[in-house]
Amino acid sequence: MRLLSLTLLLLTALFGKAEDANLSAKSIEIIEPSNKSLYVGERATFVVKVLSKEINRLIIAQDEGTTVEIKVLPVKRTYCKTINLHVGDNIIHVKSYRGETLIDSVTTELYFLSELFEGLDDEPEGFERHYFHSDTKESSCKACHNMTSNVPTDGEPFEDVTKTTCYECHKGMLNTKNTHAPAANWLCLDCHDGKFGEYNMQDEGKSKYLVRDPVERNCDDCHDVLQEWNSKKYSHGPVNDGRCIRCHNPHGSENEFFLRKSIWDLCTTCHAEKATGKHIVSSFVFARNQGAHPTKGPKDPARPKRSFACSSCHNPHGSNGIFLLRMKGSMPFSVCSRCHQK
Amino acid sequence: MKRRAFYILSILLLLHSGLFAAKADTAESNSTAGQKSSLTEDEKFYGTELRSSKKVVHPPYEWGDCTVCHTDAKGEGGLVQDPPDLCYMCHEPKDGKKFIHGPVAAGACTACHNPHESENSKLLVAASINELCTSCHQAKGEFLHTTTHIHPPVQDQCINCHDPHTEDHLYQLKADRFMDICVMCHVDKEVWTKEVSVKHGALNRPRKCLECHDPHGSENPKFLIKETSKDLCLTCHNERLVTDEDGYKLVNMAKHLEENPDWHGPILWGDCAACHNPHGSNNLRMLKKPFPTKFYDKFDKNHYICFECHEPEKIQDEFTTTATNFRNGDKNMHFLHVNGDKGRTCRACHDFHGTKEYPHHLRKKTSFGKINFPIRYIETDTGGSCAPACHARRHYDRETPKVNLK
Structure with missing residues (x-):
């Protein structure tokens, strides 16, 4: 009996050793993200574990040639780096070097799904939505990072937002011209509360910081507009769906109203047939009008400080007028009088 | 003994005669009706002089019929009845209601009325009511x-x-x-307190008007029971009270003011009633003039009580070097923030009661939706900067205008 257990111990030891030997063949391990991950945001964080002490630098190379170099220190085994993805398929190589000698190269394929680019807005086959903040994955971060959120949930942001635990890793995402207040004040949990909505029920439990989809209720908590918009006779698809974030980036953007693109570009992303810049309005077919009403270019006569765009005539949220026109009463052409006052 | 009885009798007689004096008084006032009608309502109300032009005499005394009250014709004997029953032989009883004035209850009619004759109306023993009352x-x-x-x-x-x-x-x-x-x-x-849409809860407190006013008078204007309206208001508003209209939980103002010692002028002067009408109003928080409830509102100086004191130019002039110090060069930052259809209201940045952290009554946090965003204001000698909910840190400078990229 004693002999048997000794043999078992020996076998286990041998087996374990064999596995170690297999691993040592590879010099690096990509802990995050797993191959064939699907992203809905543009930023992907690589967590690379250096397995061989011979490695002294890492290079993350994106398919369009962008590279990031990480110096490997003898005392540190795990390295994180966030890179920006481009829309669609991304092939990323993580290469390990000893001096100038390439030791290993691991290839990861990621997909950045964006509804703002036609043809790239369908979920590709074989990819799985990527989530980071699960207990299992976080356990590998704990050595270096405080993974317990200290983000206020009582609507009282820190005076010094750099003290929030999210800041350390996510600070790069707020480097935009306009930043949305709850994001700039690092009240991440106001939206990233881990709850799911009717469109992302399948993601339940996959992340501690899941956001409800549709997100409209989170937005309405502060903006208090839903009741009014929902009372309109006509409303815009994304508003109907409650997916404010289709047009607005809730963290921030270079554009006004945190829009994901400038207004005209944004509208013509879906309404591509309007992208000629000309918009046929029946009374504008004459040659002198070059056959159509312009949709961008001049200043907006009705809104002196803003340039003309789709939203000059259409209300992108909802309207009691057809075509979401900003019309008064029941006459569609009353919208014309916003500018044409004679 | 005989002498003593005489006194008692005479007192009783005097009492008795008071009854008729009242009637005589009525007759007298009728005779002078023409003269009195020339008095204004106020004069009638405030007419305090009791001194009669003619000597007022209790009719039985005038007739010389002492036996109406006294047991003997000379009026030297006792009284036919003890007062007040003696008086009530002719006069309606004066003690029929729930609360009775001490002397009346004790039957001491003569404490106030002379039963025989007097220089004063109603045969009173003093020349004015207040003199009479204050004698006790x-x-x-x-x-x-x-x-x-x-x-x-x-x-x-x-x-x-x-x-x-x-x-x-x-x-x-x-x-x-x-x-x-x-x-x-x-x-x-x-009428006002009943009809206004925003009522003062103090009127529902047990002492109603007397919660604030002393009905006799006080050292303070409006007969307030405290030196200033602020002292008065804070006797109740030293906890979080709830409005009757919508159940809104009001701030604990005493605590707020204690914690935020940089007070808005009217509070410094102790005058909450400079802005609030303590009897209620049709505006937010019983303000005397409107004040916006929200973060954003279309700017109209008539929508703000603020411009009862402050100059609207500080908001309305796009370029100025005098109307406000909140300007980048001559570009008015108040105009930028507040003017227009979707202007930020004063409350967005200012606390109109008291502040502590920042100058200019800037609040530490601005409330938007359910979040209180710190404004993170930094003042400089010639301007300042802030990093609130709305934008990244932006600077203004009155002398060297700043360019803000974010």
């Missing part, structure tokens, strides 16, 4: 002589509110002392 109510007499602000009806005569004989309300008041008696004159306040 000495503390009130002292009060009347030493208090700065006396309620005019009190100054006039106590019996404007108190019945000298008997009434159904405590202190022989003509109506309930907490409000009903007040609105007998202040009918405008009765």
Whole structure:
């Protein structure tokens, strides 16, 4: 009996050793993200574990040639780096070097799904939505990072937002011209509360910081507009769906109203047939009008400080007028009088 | 013994005669009716002089018929009955209601009325009502002589509110002392307090009007019971009270002011009532003029009580070097933030009661939606900067205008 257990111990030891030997063949391990991950945001964080002490630098190379170099220190085994993805398929190589000698190269394929680019807005086959903040994955971060959120949930942001635990890793995402207040004040949990909505029920439990989809209720908590918009006779698809974030980036953007693109570009992303810049309005077919009403270019006569765009005539949220026109009463052409006052 | 009986009798007789004197008085007032009608309403109300042009004589005494009251014709004997029953032989009883004035209850009619004759109306023993009342109510007499602000009806005569004989309300008041008696004159306040949409909860507290006012008078204007309206308001607003209209939980103002010692002018002067109408109003928080409830609003100086004191130019002039110090060069930052259809309201950045952290009554946090965003203001000698909910840190400078990229 004693002999048997000794043999078992020996076998286990041998087996374990064999596995170690297999691993040592590879010099690096990509802990995050797993191959064939699907992203809905543009930023992907690589967590690379250096397995061989011979490695002294890492290079993350994106398919369009962008590279990031990480110096490997003898005392540190795990390295994180966030890179920006481009829309669609991304092939990323993580290469390990000893001096100038390439030791290993691991290839990861990621997909950045964006509804703002036609043809790239369908979920590709074989990819799985990527989530980071699960207990299992976080356990590998704990050595270096405080993974317990200290983000206020009582609507009282820190005076010094750099003290929030999210800041350390996510600070790069707020480097935009306009930043949305709850994001700039690092009240991440106001939206990233881990709850799911009717469109992302399948993601339940996959992340501690899941956001409800549709997100409209989170937005309405502060903006208090839903009741009014929902009372309109006509409303815009994304508003109907409650997916404010289709047009607005809730963290921030270079554009006004945190829009994901400038207004005209944004509208013509879906309404591509309007992208000629000309918009046929029946009374504008004459040659002198070059056959159509312009949709961008001049200043907006009705809104002196803003340039003309789709939203000059259409209300992108909802309207009691057809075509979401900003019309008064029941006459569609009353919208014309916003500018044409004679 | 005989002498003693004589005195008692004469007193009783005197009492008895008072009854008829009253009737004589009525006759007299009728005879001078033509003269009196020339008096204004106020003069009639405030007419305090009791001194009669003619000597007022109790009719039985005038007739010389002492036996009406006394047991003997000379009036030297005892009285035919003990007062007040003696008086009530002719006069309606004066003790029929719930509360009775001490002397009336004790039957001491002669404490106030002379039963034989007097220089004063109603055969009273003093030349004015207040003189009469304060002869016993000495503390009130002292009060009347030493208090700065006396309620005019009190100054006039106590019996404007108190019945000298008997009434159904405590202190022989003509109506309930907490409000009903007040609105007998202040009918405008009765209408106002009932009709306004935003009411003051103090009027629902047990002492109603008397929660704030001393009906006799006080050292303070408006007969307030505290030195300033602020002192008064903070006696209740030292906890989080709830409005009756919508259950809104008001701030604990005493605590707020204690914690935020940089007070807005009117509070510094102790005058909450500079902005709030303590009797209620049709504006937010009983303000005397409107004030926006929200973070954003279309700018109109008439929508803000603020411009009762502050100059609207500080908002309306796009370029200025004088109207406001919140400017980048001559570009008015108030205009930028506040003017327009979707302007930020004063409340977005300022706390109109008290502040602590920042100058210019800037609040530490601005409330938007359910979040209180710190504004993170930094002042410089010639300008400042802030990093609130709305944007990244942006700077303004009156002398060297700043360019903000974010």
